[in-house]
Amino acid sequence: MARSTRSDDWGFPRWRDYGAAREAARVRICDRHGCEEPGNCPAPKSPNSPERWYFCQAHAGEYNRGWDYFEGLSAEDAAAREADERRDAGGFAQSKHNAWAGRGDGSRSRDEMRALEVLDLDPDVEFEAVRAAWRKAAKDSHPDVNPGDAEAAKRFQAVQAAYEVLKSAEDQRQWKPA
Numbered sequence: 223m224a225r226s227t228r229s230d231d232w233g234f235p236r237w238r239d240y241g242a243a244r245e246a247a248r249v250r251i252c253d254r255h256g257c258e259e260p261g262n263c264p265a266p267k268s269p270n271s272p273e274r275w276y277f278c279q280a281h282a283g284e285y286n287r288g289w290d291y292f293e294g295l296s297a298e299d300a301a302a303r304e305a306d307e308r309r310d311a312g313g314f315a316q317s318k319h320n321a322w323a324g325r326g327d328g329s330r331s332r333d334e335m336r337a338l339e340v341l342d343l344d345p346d347v348e349f350e351a352v353r354a355a356w357r358k359a360a361k362d363s364h365p366d367v368n369p370g371d372a373e374a375a376k377r378f379q380a381v382q383a384a385y386e387v388l389k390s391a392e393d394q395r396q397w398k399p400a
Contacts, residue, residue: 330345
């Protein structure tokens with residue numbers, strides 16, 4: 223009997239599972255030694271070079287953490303390039319406080335996030351909880367309660383500064399025109 227050359231794929235709906243092709247699919251492996259993950263994130267081998275490494279997401283992040291954009295430039299050239307980049311990136315200025323997807327929903331600045339860490343609070347906490355945490359921390363570390371304790375005095379100053387940052391931010395949010 224003659225071998226059939228017809229395809230099993232009759233159009234829509236497909237009769238085979240997706241990815242059930244007869245030929246092997248080519249998968250590029252991460253260029254990091256010992257990694258067996260698919261390498262689908264290109265990264266330049268050197269500045270201004272068309273040659274690329276192909277890393278998995280984890281190794282691409284590791285590679286990018288060590289990347290120095292201003293390497294090889296004098297201080298004046300680096301400052302000029304940075305000023306030029308900042309001038310052209312004005313549309314992204316509204317989201318610069320996110321610090322590339324840090325904690326929180328992006329509605330708080332980096333200073334507010336540090337202040338919340340001092341008070342041991344979550345990023346999405348209401349201001350009433352901030353006030354309660356501030357009062358408790360201030361009472362626990364007040365210099366009158368702990369006379370002669372330098373660590374408590376430093377903690378009290380940090381708590382006071384954190385509360386001032388959060389209070390001014392809350393006041394700005396309340397008086398911001400809608």
